[in-house]
Amino acid sequence: MEKERIKELLHKYRKGLCTDAEKAWVESFYDELANLPSSDLTEEMIQADLADVYQRIPALSKNKSFTLLPRIVAAAVFLLFVSIGFYFFKEKESSQPLVEVIDKSKINPNDFAPGxxxxxxxxxxxxxxxxxxxxxxxxxxxxxxxxxxxxxxxxxxxxxxxxxxxxxxxxxxxxxxxxxxxxxxxxxxxxxxxxxxxxxxxxxxxxxxxxxxxxxxxxxxxxxxxxxxxxxxxxxxxxxxxxxxxxxxxxxxxxxxxxxxxxxxxxxxxxxxxxxxxxxxxxxxxxxxxxxxxxxxxxxxIAWKSGLFQFQGSGIQEALRQMARWYDLTIEFEGDAPDIQLWGEVHRNANAIEALEILRYFDLKYKILAKGNAKKIIIIQ
Missing domain, CATH: 2.60.120.1440 (Jelly Rolls)
Known part of the structure; x- marks a missing residue:
């Protein structure tokens, strides 16, 4: 099935608009991917795409702070998050910077340390x-x-x-x-x-x-x-x-x-x-x-008790409220919050800047405003 058709079905599934047959296909999609023979999904293909993930998320490369769900790792070459149908085949991010820092002289990485x-x-x-x-x-x-x-x-x-x-x-x-x-x-x-x-x-x-x-x-x-x-x-x-x-x-x-x-x-x-x-x-x-x-x-x-943010289809607003409490931040959206769900986990010992790199996969950027002890993250769509 071509990628656009898969993406359309994933969107319908998230909205609850699939027929019974379409729903069954989506739910079996990962099981099929997990059992693909090596000729269809080679180790080199998986490692190449996961290497890209590790390179772009400091929390992974430094602290192993971001872990894909095991079911999704098997299908990493096709997509990262079911809820929005993100594909590793998509074009790489534009050259536009992910983070815009306002008043850079007052930004200290230690200010974004975990709790x-x-x-x-x-x-x-x-x-x-x-x-x-x-x-x-x-x-x-x-x-x-x-x-x-x-x-x-x-x-x-x-x-x-x-x-x-x-x-x-x-x-x-x-x-x-x-x-x-x-x-x-x-x-x-x-x-x-x-x-x-x-x-x-x-x-x-x-x-x-x-x-x-x-x-x-x-x-x-x-x-x-x-x-x-x-x-x-x-x-x-x-x-x-x-x-x-x-x-x-x-x-x-x-x-x-x-x-x-x-x-x-x-x-x-x-x-x-x-x-x-x-x-x-x-x-x-x-x-x-x-x-x-x-x-x-x-x-x-109770993943928080073990030092994890655990996202199982969590709405982005819910996920960011958890992060705001743990990192002592104010997090706001510029305009309406996007209809996005997160799948995966992030270790709570990562600093806030590392944890927020997860937003890169949704084409979301953010601004950091720091004034004294007050820290604010503004999510830009």
Missing amino acids: TNKALLTLADGSQIALDNAPDQKILDKGGIKITKNEDGLITYQINPGIQEAKSNTLSTPKGGQYQVILSDGTKVWLNAASSLSYPTTFTGNERKVLLKGEAYFEVAKNEKQPFKVLTDRQELLVLGTHFNINSYEDEPEIKTTLLEGSVKVSALQTNHTILLKPGEQAALKKSGKLKVDQIDAENV
Whole structure:
């Protein structure tokens, strides 16, 4: 089938306009490519095109920061991203520069470094402790409560058994920061950038309740006599002991709860709509209060915990919101955002300039504006 016909079908597939027969053909396309005999898809052909990818993306050549999905690697000679039908056969980029830097004298590559383990711990008395990559240290040892931190970005709570008074603490990460905490009951929480978790120093009564803003991954210590609850501004999550991820950023259109292990009950506060999730399912709560459930690859959702941006057909705006939080940037579009989906992964240890090289494959350019500590990326179509 000629390339233009393939490109047309891919466009229709992305828009949901394919007939059943066309949809079946598109979905089998990669499987066929992955099994092509060497006479059709030679190693030299693949390596030549992948070499071009490595040369044009510093994140690959230096830090191996960009990895194509295995299914797509097999078909790399034909296309890179299904969603827009980009072909390696297309003409090389024009000589027009990808990046236009405004006020070059103020651009420092270190300003675009990836995020690190850093957070702010607010204690019950209102005092605040800045947490960074410093060596192990004791944060608090008073009144039967001991809080310690280590250089890997982890704080732990040890509470004397006789302590019954619960005091509220809040762990907050800025843009460009992440942190981990082990609560007094043994529950482990990974906090993503621009997020906060409020929790008691010890759990009393007949439930364990925490308040989340932003995104976090939980591994809840099992205690059937004391259920664990996670509250966000629009939903309540009830668990006994399980592994799950909640994305509740205010700038996202939905609160997404993804279950990896166990079971959780998700309740919309606005409508009282309740659903029970099974492993591999994701509940999406819209601002209207409507809940829906989808089957997803849960490991992709928590890729951030393992140091990856994982894009599985992610809209470009969603992808760039993730990057903006991690790199502490403001990212805007000049005009309307293009209807583009991303497939692949980028390591979060790449700097922002390297990560944004992914835009090259969509014929998108960007401007960098830097003034003091403020950094803005403007995407140009």
